[in-house]
Amino acid sequence: MALFENRYRTHDLGLLLLRVGIGFMFTVHGYPKLTGGPAAWAEIGGVMKLVGLNFAPVFWGFLAAFAEAIGGQLLAVGLFFRWTCALLLGTMVMATVMHLSKGDDFSGYSHALESSFLFLGLAFIGPGRFSLDQVLFPAPRRLY
Numbered sequence: 001m002a003l004f005e006n007r008y009r010t011h012d013l014g015l016l017l018l019r020v021g022i023g024f025m026f027t028v029h030g031y032p033k034l035t036g037g038p039a040a041w042a043e044i045g046g047v048m049k050l051v052g053l054n055f056a057p058v059f060w061g062f063l064a065a066f067a068e069a070i071g072g073q074l075l076a077v078g079l080f081f082r083w084t085c086a087l088l089l090g091t092m093v094m095a096t097v098m099h100l101s102k103g104d105d106f107s108g109y110s111h112a113l114e115s116s117f118l119f120l121g122l123a124f125i126g127p128g129r130f131s132l133d134q135v136l137f138p139a140p141r142r143l144y
Contacts, residue, residue, distance in 0.1 A: 078131020
């Protein structure tokens with residue numbers, strides 16, 4: 001039956017829609033954190049104590065806010081895609097750890113955990129054909 005045939009010719013379009021949608025949402029979610037300044041960054045970065053990193057909470061908080069706000073934009077346009085996915089993955093893993101340490105139930109930590117799986121999968125898949133990475137860093141042509 002045609003409906004069930006394995007015809008994934010539109011996977012690059014699907015990746016584009018996924019990147020833009022998730023990237024936009026993370027930008028909107030992260031922008032207030034990024035503009036919150038050092039006090040907000042210190043609070044966000046304080047979560048790193050849970051994994052034994054007791055230094056530079058302002059730096060860690062800024063990195064998390066940057067990953068969400070700017071990383072969301074980079075994800076949307078597909079630029080530095082795997083690095084962006086790695087930063088977002090790390091941020092979401094730490095968000096999951098934070099929610100679990102607070103004793104939140106599944107509904108409290110599920111978004112961060114789901115996002116972790118999303119960014120891990122996207123890092124392996126790549127940004128797709130409709131991305132700035134594809135334009136700026138095309139795969140080398142094979143001579144054989």
